[in-house]
Amino acid sequence: MQRRKLGKTDLELPILSLGASSLGAEFRGVSLDEVFASVRAALELGINFIDTSPFYGRGMSEVLLGVALKDVPRDSYNICTKLGRYTVEHFDFSARRVAESVDVSLHRLGCGHLDIVLCHDIEFVSLEQVIQETIPALRKQQEAGKVRYIGISGYPQKIFHKVLEATDLDCVMSYNQYTLQNTRFADETIPMLLDRGIGVMNAGPFSARLLTNSQLPDWFRDPKEVQDVAKKAAAHCSEQGVDIAELALQFCLQNEDITTTVAGSANPNNIRKWVQWAENPVNESLIAEVQEIFAPVKNIGHAEGLPENN
Numbered sequence: 001m002q003r004r005k006l007g008k009t010d011l012e013l014p015i016l017s018l019g020a021s022s023l024g025a026e027f028r029g030v031s032l033d034e035v036f037a038s039v040r041a042a043l044e045l046g047i048n049f050i051d052t053s054p055f056y057g058r059g060m061s062e063v064l065l066g067v068a069l070k071d072v073p074r075d076s077y078n079i080c081t082k083l084g085r086y087t088v089e090h091f092d093f094s095a096r097r098v099a100e101s102v103d104v105s106l107h108r109l110g111c112g113h114l115d116i117v118l119c120h121d122i123e124f125v126s127l128e129q130v131i132q133e134t135i136p137a138l139r140k141q142q143e144a145g146k147v148r149y150i151g152i153s154g155y156p157q158k159i160f161h162k163v164l165e166a167t168d169l170d171c172v173m174s175y176n177q178y179t180l181q182n183t184r185f186a187d188e189t190i191p192m193l194l195d196r197g198i199g200v201m202n203a204g205p206f207s208a209r210l211l212t213n214s215q216l217p218d219w220f221r222d223p224k225e226v227q228d229v230a231k232k233a234a235a236h237c238s239e240q241g242v243d244i245a246e247l248a249l250q251f252c253l254q255n256e257d258i259t260t261t262v263a264g265s266a267n268p269n270n271i272r273k274w275v276q277w278a279e280n281p282v283n284e285s286l287i288a289e290v291q292e293i294f295a296p297v298k299n300i301g302h303a304e305g306l307p308e309n310n
Contacts, residue, residue, distance in 0.1 A: 052109075083101035106146060117138060153175070160189050162309075180248050202262070211247075
């Protein structure tokens with residue numbers, strides 16, 4: 001698995017990483033066998049960076065990962081978890097909860113230290129609190145040796161600019177905003193991150209199944225016009241004998257400005273398939289054709305969080 005350096009950190013991450021939201025049953029019910037087989041397959045294939053959160057499965061993802069990684073040498077993998085978002089509607093970015101959340105994640109994961117901790121979906125709260133209270137509290141956890149690197153994650157690009165105007169970070173994670181259909185992360189934010197040496201992580205290459213042949217989740221929020229065009233794009237790929245999901249993943253992985261792209265599944269066969277896709281030749285002409293299909297809805301997404309953060 002090809003690796004890239006994460007900003008100014010000493011982490012070298014695989015270009016494809018495992019997202020553990022699916023292990024917390026965020027998309028469907030999962031069995032323990034599926035969870036353990038997925039983690040094992042990822043590690044065997046060189047996907048040794050795993051992204052999770054207390055929000056995923058309301059703790060289930062971290063707990064199951066802790067069990068799955070129990071006998072895995074700690075220096076053979078890196079873990080990213082998050083804090084601040086704990087249920088669909090419950091957020092707590094207070095300094096007190098930062099310390100509690102780090103300790104709870106360490107207990108669940110049983111990993112000794114956390115390689116990266118991100119403030120999760122900060123668009124739902126006051127960015128002033130994140131800047132003035134959450135990040136300084138997280139830096140204290142870093143100084144204590146519990147956390148190696150810190151950052152923020154979310155959907156609107158505005159949040160990255162606002163926070164970085166006022167403070168410094170080690171890395172950030174954007175989701176569903178660097179895909180075949182939506183490249184706002186690269187258009188608006190990545191140049192700033194590269195200038196400052198901040199690590200660049202991309203999540204959601206399939207845009208919550210929009211760029212697959214699977215049924216969209218009930219909570220999917222992009223407009224119907226985007227969904228309709230995505231169906232046309234998927235059909236065009238199928239006519240060429242290609243799964244649009246393969247093209248979507250390859251599109252993300254070939255961007256050398258992005259250290260790693262996080263994709264999630266609780267199906268080990270999916271993970272093996274993704275690694276094969278990563279190794280396949282990239283059909284540049286088909287990518288261009290698909291982007292032309294998406295042109296009328298390029299960069300159209302949805303509002304997320306507080307209005308002032310969009």
